[in-house]
Amino acid sequence: MLAKTILFVDDESSILAGHRVVFESLGYSVLTADSGAKALSLLRSHSVDAVVLDYAMSPMNGEETARRMRREHGNIPIVLFSACLSVPKSALGVVDVCVEKGQGPETVVEALRRLFHTFPRKRK
Numbered sequence: 001m002l003a004k005t006i007l008f009v010d011d012e013s014s015i016l017a018g019h020r021v022v023f024e025s026l027g028y029s030v031l032t033a034d035s036g037a038k039a040l041s042l043l044r045s046h047s048v049d050a051v052v053l054d055y056a057m058s059p060m061n062g063e064e065t066a067r068r069m070r071r072e073h074g075n076i077p078i079v080l081f082s083a084c085l086s087v088p089k090s091a092l093g094v095v096d097v098c099v100e101k102g103q104g105p106e107t108v109v110e111a112l113r114r115l116f117h118t119f120p121r122k123r124k
Contacts, residue, residue: 004116005029005047009039009065010054010081019052022105036065043073050112054101055082055091063091070094077115081108 006028008019016032023030031046033039036057042048051069055062066078080087080095083102092098097111 003027003029004049004112005031006112007031007033007039007042007046007048007051009033009036009051009057009062011035011057012054015054019105019108023109026109036060036062036068039065040068040072043069043076048076050077050079050115052079052081052108052112053095055080055087061091063088063094066091066094077112079108079111079115 006023008016008030009032010016010019011034013034016034020030020032031042031048033042037060039051039053053062053065057065062080062082066080069076069078078095080091080098081101082098083100087098096115099107099111
């Protein structure tokens with residue numbers, strides 16, 4: 001069985017580096033992008049099982065990035081990893097789950113496990 005590939009999108013390089021260390025140590029394959037535009041480009045060229053996306057990015061925020069991902073890639077599981085209390089409800093309607101950025105990585109791991117169980121995807 002192939003390792004699940006997760007795309008992490010955040011404009012803070014230290015957060016991307018932390019995600020890479022944690023998730024690769026758990027056996028996941030990790031891609032990173034520091035902007036919504038780069039994330040969309042990666043999705044066009046790589047098979048990805050889920051996206052973990054920050055909300056507060058510029059110039060394209062997490063909501064717009066998630067909307068474009070939905071248009072171009074259908075029902076790919078998307079976890080919004082942000083300060084959820086400050087995220088508009090319109091953004092929460094586009095993603096599958098929101099995880100508070102202040103919580104540890106185990107919360108993201110658990111959210112992804114639930115999503116993979118709910119939305120199993122076949123690799124292309």
